[in-house]
Amino acid sequence: MTDRRRINGPSGGTSTPIYSSYLAKDPKDLPERPTRTRPPNVLRKMFLKTGVTPSASGSAYLELEASKIPTSNAPGLSSLSTSGLKxxxxxxxxxxxxxxxxxxxxxxxTTHVKYAPFATRKRRGYLRDASERDLGVHLETALRGVIIGDRWPKSGVEVIITILEGEEDQWWGDDIGRGATSAAEWGMMSVLSGCITVASAAIADAGIDCVDVVAGGVAAVVRSGNGGKAPSPTLVLDPVPSEHKDIIAACIVGYLPARDEITDLWVKGEIGHDSQSGNSIQSSSYEELADNAVQAALGSHRVLVAALRETADVKIGRL
Known part of the structure; x- marks a missing residue:
């Protein structure tokens, strides 16, 4: 039975036209893929602030620096932002x-993770899909071992995360004509890492007792380059999917530095075999990948502690 009180949209999916001066019909005229300028063991710049929503018991906002690519063949544009995280x-x-x-x-x-409809290039629906439910389950697992729950019997706490800008799974140029090398949702790994860090900051801002503040970190085995001979896989911290030609495997951890414990571990991909070259990858292992993810979590933890210390100084100054 149709709803006569509203105009229903088309039953199938639609793609909106894109008008931009830097898009070209010939793939050769497109801007080159962004390259990673940071060393493999350096994280992106992170901005974290608590107390952004006064009506909530606790709140936080996290933003990661977006990578940019030069657009010399696009007049009027000096740089083009590819993907970041908000x-x-x-x-x-x-x-x-x-x-x-x-x-x-x-x-x-209770955890609830939802992409905003405008968070990614592919418009998201208003109802949570399977990937968003998976993010909520992993987030709950990471936070469950942090909160001292027996201090609040028959009580509940709700953690709600809205993704204003999410990491893209690949470079947008692959969708136009260069051929996508991977259909896996690699952007979810960085999104989950940010969700763990920002949720920990919001819980601490709410004054909920925890054994420690948990920080998220992600590491990956990637292959970069735009053509020619396939480069050898490299292990990097805080990967951006749009900056790499292919991601072989990635690992995300929720880490408690004070107790040296991992509350959540998620590994995607295969390290033992390279699907493109057909050779075995002996330079990295799952243990080394997890250790590097822990190192990335330690970098996020330093920013988290600095943000909480700044918030505590502001609250103490008001007394």
């Missing part, structure tokens, strides 16, 4: 559960 998190609670809810000796944690 997250906002709000924490509501702890608050009592409904009277009809069964008794719980510890706090009930």
């Amino acid at each position: 997250l906002t998190c709000t924490v509501h609670g702890p608050r009592p559960l409904p009277k009809s809810a069964p008794f719980s000796p510890h706090i009930i944690l």
Whole structure:
């Protein structure tokens, strides 16, 4: 039965036209793929601030620097931003559960991760899809071992993350005519890493007791280059999918530095075999990949601690 009170959209998917001066019909005239200018062990610049939503018990905003590519063949444009990461998190609670809810000796944690419709080049729907539900499950796993839950019996806390700008899974030029090398959702790894860090900052801003602040970190085995002979795989920290020709494997961890514990571990890809060259990759292993992800988490932890110290100084100054 149709809804007569609104104009329904088309049943199938539609693609909107794109008008831009830097797009060309010939793939040879397109700007080159952005390249990583940072050393393999250097993270992107991170901005983290708490207390951005006064109506919530705790809130935080995280932004990662977006990589840019030169556009010499596009008049009027000196640089073109490819993809970055912008997250906002709000924490509501702890608050009592409904009277009809069964008794719980510890706090009930609920996580909700949602992409904004404009967060990626492919427009997102208003209902959560499978990838967003997976991000919520991983986020809950990373935070469950951090909160001291037995201090709030029969209480609940809700962590809501909105992704204002998400990492792209590949360079936009691959969709136009150069052929995509991978269809995996590699951008989810960096998004989850940012979600863990910004959620930890928001929980600390809400005054919820935790054993430590958890930070997210991601590392990957990548292959870069625009053509010619295929370069050898390289292990990098904080990878940007649009800067690399192919990502072989990636690892994301939620790490507690004070206790030297990992609360969440997610590995995607295969390290033992290179699908393009057909050779085995002996330079890296899953253990080394996880260790580098921990090093990336330590870098995020330093920014997290500095942001929380700044927030504590502001709150103490108001007393």
